[in-house]
Structures are given as C-alpha cells and as structure tokens.
Amino acid sequence: MIISVARAGETRNCPACRQTLGKVAQLDQLLARWWEPRRSRADLVKPNVPYLVERLWTANGQGERLYAGVGPKYTNYDIFRNMVTRLMIRGIDEGWAELKFPQDPLAEDPQYVLTIVDSERFAEGVEKLFPEVDWDEPVSASVAEAMNVEPPKRAKKTKKK
Numbered sequence: 524m525i526i527s528v529a530r531a532g533e534t535r536n537c538p539a540c541r542q543t544l545g546k547v548a549q550l551d552q553l554l555a556r557w558w559e560p561r562r563s564r565a566d567l568v569k570p571n572v573p574y575l576v577e578r579l580w581t582a583n584g585q586g587e588r589l590y591a592g593v594g595p596k597y598t599n600y601d602i603f604r605n606m607v608t609r610l611m612i613r614g615i616d617e618g619w620a621e622l623k624f625p626q627d628p629l630a631e632d633p634q635y636v637l638t639i640v641d642s643e644r645f646a647e648g649v650e651k652l653f654p655e656v657d658w659d660e661p662v663s664a665s666v667a668e669a670m671n672v673e674p675p676k677r678a679k680k681t682k683k684k
Contacts, residue, residue, distance in 0.1 A: 546615050546622050547572055550635075553628045576615070576622075577608040579637035595653040610648045611637065619644040 537544050554570045568574070580586065581604060590603050598606070614620030619641035625633040639645045650658050 546624075547612055550575065550622065550624075553624075557629050557633065572612060573608050575635065576611050576637065577604060579622075579635060580607065580611050589649075593649060593653060593656055596655050598653065606652050607649065610645075610652060614639070614645065614648065617644075 534543060534545050536542065551572050554572065554575065558569050577586075586604055586607075587600070589607065590600050593603075595603060611620055615622045615637075619639070621638045621640050623636040623638070625635060627633065628635075650656070
C-alpha cells in the first residue's frame, strides 16, 4: 500500500492484506519517496528509519545527557545510541513515543517531531537495556531530565539477596 501524503502518520489497515500499517512502516516508505528524486545529490545521505529516529532523540545534546545520566559501565556511547534508537522505534510502534509527521513529508526539509508520551515505559525500557546500572531514584530523575520529560512516579525497588 502506498502512503497518501495527506494522511501520513495515521495508523490504518492495508486494504490488500489487512495488516496494520504503523507509523514506522509509513516513515520508511516516505523516506524512500523523499530520497528518490534527490538520490543523485552527493551532499545527502540516504535516510532510513533508524537514522532519522536517532537524529531526533539525540538532537540538542539529549543523547549525551541521557548517556551521562544513565552511566552504563560496559557500554560506549555508540552502542548506547544504537540500543536506545531501537527502543525508541519500538516505542513509536507501541504508542508510548509519538512521531509527528510534517504537513508535507516530501518537502525539501521535512520536520519530524519525536515525543515521549509515557515516560514510565521509556524509563522501564532503558532499565531493561542496562541491567548493570543501579537504578535508584536520582538516576531515574536524571534520565527524565535528559529527555525533557516528567520523571516516573513509582516506589523504589528492593534488591533480592
């Protein structure tokens, strides 16, 4: 199914196969359509979904701040960025992260916006990615601050002995 530019970002079913066409699949199609007339330009990198999502969540130093706030012992920043990017893509599909499509996604410089709408699910996802981190309250607050979202409100976890 080819995505209508006017309805980009609306989750709906494909009329042919009846499968749900989510925002990530739509974004993939729109990026391919955006790239096609520009493919001969040497100054452009062919965009893909992980590349765009990474650019969105790491913008304005948010990626570095989140990395510093989490402070994983065994993961460098490049691996951290890759893992959190995959988490954000999953979040878009699951609905706890919102990807807003521009009015005209095929314009020369389309502006997408990525927002975390459920900070608790995001924090839980990051916790699962980095089990070696001691997830006490100050770390959760710094993670929320790094991503410009409200810190999750929950009781402290007790460690099993």
